[in-house]
Amino acid sequence: MIDDQTSKPPAERRARHRRGSVSAKLVLGAAAAALVVLVVYPLFWLVLGSLGGTDKFTFSNYLRVVSDPGLYDALINTLLIATGACVISLVTGVPIAWLISRTNIPGKGLLRMLTSVSFMIPGFLSALAYVMLMAPNNGWLNRLVVSVTGAEKGPFNIYSLPGITMVTSFGVMAYVVMLTSAALDSVDSGVEQSARILGASRWKILMGITLPLVTPALLASALLVFVQSLALFGSHAILGLPVQIYTLPTRIYSLFAFPPDYGAATALSMMLVLLTVGCLYLQRWVLARRSYITTGGKAGVHETHDLGRLKWPAVIGCHAFFALAVYFPVGVLLLTSLMTAQGSGLTLDNFTFDNYFAVLFESSLTRRAAINSLIVAGSAATLGVLLGALIAYINFRLKPRGAKVLDYLATIPLGLPGIVLAVGLVLAWIRLPVAVYGTLAILLIAYLTRYIPLGVRSADSALRQIDPSLEEAGRISGGSWLRSMAEITLPLMKGGLVAGWSLIFVQAIGELAVAIMLFTVGTETIAVAIYQRSEEGHFEEVAALSMLVLIATALILGLTRRLTRASVTRF
Amino acid sequence: STPDGPDGPSASITEITDQATLDTLVEAAHEEGRVVWYTSVPSERAQQIADMFTKEYDIEVVVQRSGGNDILQRYLLEKEAKRVQNDVLTISDPAAFINLQKENDLTCFKPRNFADVPTYAKDAGGCWISTRTNAMVMAYNTEQVTEPPAGWGDIVNPRFSGDLAYVDPNFSSGSLIVTAGLANDLGWEWFDKLKAEQPFIVKSNNQLMETVVLGERSVAAFVNSTYVAEAKAKGQPVEWVFPEDGVYLVAAPSAVVSGAPNPAAGKLLADFLLTEAVQQLMIEDGNYAAVDGMAPPEGQPAIEDMNVLDIDYNKIATDGESVRDQFNSLIGSAN
Amino acid sequence: MGTIEIKGLSKNYGDLRVVDALGLSIADGQFVTLLGPSGCGKTTTLRMIAGFITPDEGTITVDGAVLSSPDHVVSPENRGMGMVFQNYALWPHKSVFQNVVYGLRMQRPKLRREDMRDRVAAILDTVGLAGYGDRFPGQLSGGQQQRVALARSLVTEPSILLLDEPLSNLDAKLRDKMRDELQEIQRRTNITFVYVTHDQTEAMSMSDRIAVLRAGVLEQYAPPRQVYFRPASVAVADFMGLINLIPARVESYDRPTATAEVELDFGARLGVPAADGFEPAAGEQVTVAVRPESITIRPASAVDEDPFAEVSRVMMLGHLCYCVLRIGEVELRVQTDNHVDLDRGDRVCFDIDPRRASVFPASTTSESAPAKELV
């Protein structure tokens, strides 16, 4: 592939620089090995299955899949949704990130929190909320329009490609905000000032200097958004199936109905893997040509833009957006959680706190599940971010032969629908004589596999912003590679790493597809508990539980941010 | 944990004929010490049954509760990896059991109440036996529908155009059974008419109830009556219709799987599931009992009083795929 | 076009008063240099002129319009200035060409593409980077990066150019060349330059006026020669090139000629002009400031009655040489030509040119203690 041969900015200087220290080799080797084990091993079982299993070798699954005429419709729908979600996420997420990071907009903390919350609302719940709002016959908005205008039918239809795209993008735009604002935080105002003094308007600076400088974060988040939307099942199924809009994930999931067709499902998933690889290739190709160092050897200044008269319009704009993306679904959730019976309207006799009591005190499952989730999500996020940082480091700084492969491997799981990955994981890990299957450890392994892409992509975009001489200064001072990494490189990447941590943590808290296959009695997660409740039709309790999870997660993220705040670069 | 393993004295027990066999089984089960139950019975109920079993026999029950598809998926993967973890499997997909039996994945065993289970709801050799029965009924939103549909023939009527919701047989085994039954009894023409009504195809019974409760679509073409019972209990504006032209009853079987780590305890649990005490719990949840002679769930007609339509599970087990394909090509679903 | 009027300008960082009631008038087309020790507030002042920092007190007026005051700051993009940042602030993701052309692309009315290309090529040639247009900043040496920063600010030919140590990373030859180019550009375009440098030579050779700052306070604002030869204070004298500060006692003071008869610490007696505005009294302890080039050395002869000194250090700089002489407690730096033949320990006689020395009030500041000012 050409992406590593193009002429390259300073990172290239280090390209052939071999690190001597044993500890470095050990740590990096272990990271690479861990990645291979985490990703390649389950992938091997999947691919093996798609090729006919251990005893026969055949491409029939692939032939079957590609010869199906319905595939192309689904593919096009999938691409439309993913592209649309990508566009919406960037168009809304980038301004929000910029406002949070580089302006004096009031209520930054709130905006950050809203962003995280938008990411936390489980897909099926937000889909449900929008059904209430925009269902063609009975959606509140439509009824409102009908009652006001007397039209026969309201204008909104959530059961449509635009509807699916919108709901999908609300769930993933946090990638853009979190990664981009982390990157923007470390941009030295000097580069903006040098453009201002040349007469560039703020808009021009934003478009020509600031945003291009955070290209790594933009591309990383765009990739995450795009690929994640490709593989998302929940909203596609709830909003697409009823009106016969099929996507690759819904098709793949339908292959799991009894008798399951693992081979075909995997073969079909390879399409998503291919798209993932393509996106990453594109991203690498773009990034390879330039340098995006924003944290240099000379300290700069960090100044926020004064929005002036635009301050309140900006605030209103943000909250208008979040009204759609957060206030509304959370409001629905809150109302539902306070009802005896959903659908009966919120009247006094339908109002109750019982649902909260039920999930908090009546079920030991909830408590156990909450603890399990905290443990697994916390460790997955921490390990995932560290592993991600190491992989990104190998790939971007050391560039040994084959590092590229690591980068691709570390991104592929993103493109696999949860259930497919779950199958691979079960097939892979159940065989081992070591007792991981049936313990929390298997969940941790699974989450690491599933979310290592978030860690790697966040770390990669953060690493690209740091001048390598900062690490070199640590090493010439006698710090081993490991210490320089721990005390200099990682702290400098902190913004990106915290973003990555939050992303993984939230995802892992809400993860279901894999957990549902891997949990056992005692190792339920909170998502499993929620799912169980909803399976059994207790939507009010589901809402209550979800509200509690939302609040708890938001608190944890807030705390994490506070603990790690002393912002990376002290300007 | 299998002191006598598949070859032990309990392995030979294929039927509880007398107290002696029961005692042998109980003793073997005691040695195994526990039993693992994969089930789609709602978790609180499942746990209650488990506790009752433990109280009765002093044997620990590990309940792994999940949605029917998920729990089946899990069993299949474990089987595929030759690491079967569970002893008993309970889901509401008789066709799946028939297929499992074909692959010799089930251990045949006749519990004490075997004879009380209707023939259509069990394998003659006892390889799988229904432990509860679900009635597939129609449901509608009482605030929106004044004239509810009477039955299958009535529902595909322009009067319900744009009002119908239907569960996708690609995702739900229950729907596959009903779809196959309808195709068999009323012919695919019925689906042509259905299509003309622009049905809303949802993924699960849950979503179906949501749709009707919230009033986005006012009529559910069919739904497991337990869901309706629960919604009614909560005071939601729904009501059921037991179709005049026939009700489909779907058996939810249990079976002891081959290679179960605790076969004796598994059999003992399978036996226990058909006891009156357990069956009574099923009825409380809005299910019909699997064994004859018990009262219907509250508010629902007795089986004897309805027009029950026969379903050929064997046919569905072999032709399920083609039923789905046919449905998809008509309604335009996945595949 | 480029008249800058600074009045009472102050800036605090927390408790630290970084710029303190600064006043400066810079006429259109002038070349003014801000000179002062590291950390004295030069960059801060420049950044206030550019509009990046809001002053805590005072105003900055350009061509009659108040651009900065504590209440209102016209934003930098509307000031039509150019600036070289001390840390370059190059855009790492843009090529050299793109960095330099940026300012041209911002101009209205729009320039033609070819014109831009030509102007960038010309300015890159000027700074010695012809052919480097496609490189990225990360692929350049430190000096090359600095030249890109310089080119970027020059290419638009703004009416006011702020340069913050723009040549600090260039070698002497290149720096000379750049200085010429800057002067050439100024001659052609009549830009007002506000220049920060730590290089006395640069300040002396290029400036119309030099503003010497110390700890945020303006010490002197005058043409180069005056700053050098008639420094307003010991501090200025001390900062503008090397200087010997010799403790002395006033014998008598002649007001009409403003000359004091002093006895230096090591015994010599001289008639030295007093610094502007200083009228020493007889018997007063004073400091006599003499620059190294105002002292000449002769081989010591036994009959000579000039004070003897011992050479304690010889520093050959190439084009000239500095010797440090020791007479008793006092160390004297003397500038000689480069073929002087002296060694440590040699005894020499020396003459101080009294007309080129100045008498200041006795200095008490630690920073002018001789021991710390060795060459």
Add this chain to the structure above:
Amino acid sequence: MGTIEIKGLSKNYGDLRVVDALGLSIADGQFVTLLGPSGCGKTTTLRMIAGFITPDEGTITVDGAVLSSPDHVVSPENRGMGMVFQNYALWPHKSVFQNVVYGLRMQRPKLRREDMRDRVAAILDTVGLAGYGDRFPGQLSGGQQQRVALARSLVTEPSILLLDEPLSNLDAKLRDKMRDELQEIQRRTNITFVYVTHDQTEAMSMSDRIAVLRAGVLEQYAPPRQVYFRPASVAVADFMGLINLIPARVESYDRPTATAEVELDFGARLGVPAADGFEPAAGEQVTVAVRPESITIRPASAVDEDPFAEVSRVMMLGHLCYCVLRIGEVELRVQTDNHVDLDRGDRVCFDIDPRRASVFPASTTSESAPAKELV
């Protein structure tokens, strides 16, 4: 302890040969300066010595052990070196104290906390930043940041110290002080210094030896005086301070004294020593290199037969003055003392000290064309 032996060292960036077969021997405790135009490969060389860049060819041996070769590079932390980076490479997330103490914390056996604190405090005091320990780099001026970088490298007193323009952003006084401190530290600890500077004065006054690089090639490696007075090439002469390159024709060459009788472009005749290894033939076109300080000016008198010249520019630098004279096509830079009283257009006579000039082969390189080398 700190003997560095560099052999055949080369480094390419793509097609560009940045360092070309460089060989240098640096004895223990020596102070060696790398000098050369911007972009000539100084930083690259230093970074290879530090172990950040793998050479494409050649080896770097320290105290007999090969530390760098194309196959194997001992990692930087195991080299026991210190370095000041041209871009400082300060850690923005650490305070000044934390930046400086870092190297001490890495030392084994572990130092006591109080010792570390004391040593950091001492070195911060040395660089004039006492009391700045709690600041972050972003709160410092440019020169203060550079001093932090310097302090950070000095505090551990490594056996080899690599300094990449460590004083470029400091004012003259501070630079002098820092130079003294560096020399003081060297005297005390016998560190081997490899120093990059663009400042000829710095190079001349501090170095034991100077290595002059040009476009990656070592042009001369010798003690300062030799580099200045006996440059190996026109390029070195040209780079080491200002120089006049006058086209001339050889009349005769006297091998025993290695002196050529030349006729300068503007008519004067001189007996000038030939550069080392150059034996001009009679009639050959040559270049005579004369430094500005080797030319003296006298007022023109009508009877004088010395060549007349016209003053075309006077540049007062403070401690001295440069005049540019024009005789026909040739421009001559002359160094005078600072009280010379000349103006543009004055006619003067001048004397060239022939013993301080050198004859080189006729230079063809564009860079030594006089027009580009004005003061």
